[in-house]
Amino acid sequence: MVGRPTLLLFCIALASCGGTDSGESTGPGSPGAAATAADMRPASCPEQAPAPEPLPGVTAEQRTAAYWVERARAYGDPDEPLLRAADISNLDASMALPVAERPLGQLDLAEVVDEALVLAEVQERIEYIRGRMERGEYLTADGERVGEEVLAAFASVDSLPELSPRLHEVLETIQLRCGPALDGFYTASLDLDFDRNNCSSAHTGEPIQVLATWGTGLQLVRTPYALGWISADAPLSPALSDEDAEILLTTPPGAMSRRDVIESAFAMLDDPYGWGGNGGGRDCSRFLMDIFGGFGIGLPRHSARQALAGTFSVDVSAVTSARDKLLLLEEATRRGVVLMHFPGHIMLYLGQTEDGTPMAIHSFSEYLEPCEGVTLPSGEPAETLRRVDRVAVSDLSLGTGSTRTSFLERLTRVTVLGKAPGLALGGAAELRAAAPVQVPEECTDTLDASIFRSPARPNADQPLRVIVTLSEDPGPSELVLLDPNGDRVEVEVHRMGGPPFTVWAQVDRPTPGRYTAILGDGTRSVACERFNVLRDRGPRTPSTSPYAWDARWAWEADTENLYAAWVEQLFDYPVDEDITWTDLQTLLTNRDNNLLYDHLGTNEDERLNLHPDCADLPYFL
DSSP states (O other): OBOSOOOOOOOTTSSSSOSTTTTOOOOOSSHHHHHHHHHTSOTTSOSEEEOOSSOTTOOSGGGSHHHHHHHGGGGSOTTSEEEOHHHHHHHHHHHTSEETTEESSOOOTTSOBOHHHHHHHHHHHHHHHHHHHHTTSSBOTTSOBOOHHHHHHTOOOSSOOOOOOEEEEBSSOEEEESSSOOOOOBOTTOOTTOOTTEEEEEOTTOEEEEEEEOTTSOEEEEOSSOEEEEOTTOOBOSOOOHHHHHHHHOOOOOOEEHHHHHHHHHTTTTOBBOGGGGGGOBOHHHHHHHHHHTTTOOOOSSHHHHTTOSSEEEEOTTOOOHHHHHHHHHHHHHHEEEEEEETTEEEEEEEEOTTOOEEEEEEEEEEEEEEEEEEOTTSOEEEEEEEEEEEEEEETTTTTTSTTOOHHHHOOEEEEEESOOHHHHHTTOEEOOOOOOOOOSSOOOOSSEEEEEESSSOBTTSOEEEEEEESSOOOSOEEEEEOTTSOBOOOOEEEEOSSSEEEEEEESSOOSEEEEEEEEETTEEEEEEEEEEBSSOOOOOOOOOSSSSOOOSOSSHHHHHHHHHHHHHHTOOOTTSOOOOSOHHHHHTOTTTOTTTTTTSSOHHHHOOOOOOTTTHHHHO
C-alpha cells in the first residue's frame, strides 16, 4: 500500500566505499598507456602488485582476536557491556530520525511507502547515472561509450509504475543495480572490480521488498539499507505472509562488549573485498554493517553516514598532528568501540600494540607504497599500487610518503559506540540525536539527576524555567516538556558544561495545569518530574520566621549542582566577546544571566543592592 511518508535510504554516491580514497584502481586510462608507463619502471617498482600477507608491520599473533581482546584490557573489562539491549534499541530509534532529509540508519520495511518520495529519489538516481554516461565518465567493460539502447533505459521518468510493495526473503546473494539496467559501468581505469552500476548486495536470508516492475523488465526493490533494481528471475521466496514478514523483520537487540565486536570482526578476517558486494565480497561499510548487525544495530550502508551513527563522534579533519590524533583515538577507545573514517572509507580501530603501533581491521582494496629513490620521467614520484582485496589487519601508517598519505593522516572523523564522551572529549564530541523520548510509567529524579523549577511556585504570570542538574554526563538525551494537555512544548534547550552538567529550558507563557518534564533518550529516563503551574502568583503569606529565609532543602548533591549551574550561567557570555561587569547587581537583575531570577516571586533581585569588591565576591555568591 502507499501512504504516509517513509524516507528511503538511497546511496546517491553509488557505492559505500567509493572513490580513490578507498581503493578504486587509479591506473592509466588505456592498456597502451599502462604498458608504456610500466616499461619506464624498474622491476623493483611495479605499477601494481599484490600486498604481502600479512601486511607490513603485522605479526601472525596480531591477526588473532585473542591478541586484541587481551590488548582491550587497557581500556576496560573486555566483557563489560558497552551497549545493552535497551541502549541499542534507543540507538536504532535515533538513527531512524532524518539526516539530510532521510533516515540516518536502516529502514523499517513494515512501514508504508511514500510514492512521491520514491519518484524523487529514482529521478535523482537516473539523472546522475545518465549524466555520467553522456559525458563519457561511465564506459562499458570494453572501454566504449555506453550505447543508445542502454541510455534509453535511463530516460527521464515523470511517474513510477504502480507500486505494489510485497516482502520476500532473499534465497541467494543478489546484486542491487544502481539503475534500471543489468549492464556494468566503469570509469576510465577499466578496473572491472569496480562496477559503478553495483550499489549493494542483498544476502541470503535477508528481507527484500519488491516495489514495482520496471519498464525494462527489472524489479524496483529496497532492502532495509539500500534501493536498486534486480532481474525479474532473481532468487526470492514467494511473497511472505504478514506473520512471516513480522518474524523476518524482527531482530531482537543484544548486549555489545569489546570482546563481542572483536570476535565478530575477526570471524570475517581474509574474507574477500567486493565493491558494493561484488562477487559476494564485502566493502568497508558492509563489513561494519555485518559486524554490528549481529547485535541488532542497523548501521547505514554508506561509510560517510556510518561515521555519524555512533553514540558520539569527533571531527578530526583539522588535527594535523599524528600524536594528537593518536591521543584522541586512545581516549575515544576508553569510551567504547571506535570507527575511523576518511572520505570514501571506514575502519574499526583495534588499539595499540605493545610498542604503541595503532592498528585497525577493515575491508579494503588497496594502498599506495612509494618506491624509494625512483622518479618517473614525468618527474612524479614512483609508487606501487598494492592490492589487498580482503578483510585485513593493518598498521595505520600504510601509505606513508605516498601521494595519498597514510591512513592515520587521512582520518577526518572518529566515531564511538559506547559510553558518553566523558571529560576529556566532552568539549569536542558531537552527540547523536536523542531517540524520541517516551514518558516513563514511574516519573522520578535523584540527587545526581534532579529537576528544579523556577520560580519556586510556578505560575502563569511568570516565565517558567525547568532546570536539570546532573553529576554525570547524560550522553545523548533531550529535555522534553509536556503541557497539561500532554502536548509537547516547543522550547529552546540550553546545555551547560560540566561536571556538574546542566540542561535547562524556559517557557515564556506557561499554561496553568500539570506539566511533565523529562530528560531522556528513547526508553531511558535520566530524570522525570511532574509539577503544577498555578493560575497566578497569588498572595504570599508574610513569613514569621526570625531568619532571612527558611531553609527548605538540605545542602546535597542536587543543590550543590544547582548552585554550580547558577554561577556558571551568571557569568556566561559569548566566547568571541570580551565583556566585563562593574558590579554584581547588574548580573543579578539580568534575567538572561540569573538562572533563578525572581525565584521567590517577590522581585527580590531588584531589591538587592550588592556591590562586592573582588575579595568579597566569593562570599556574596
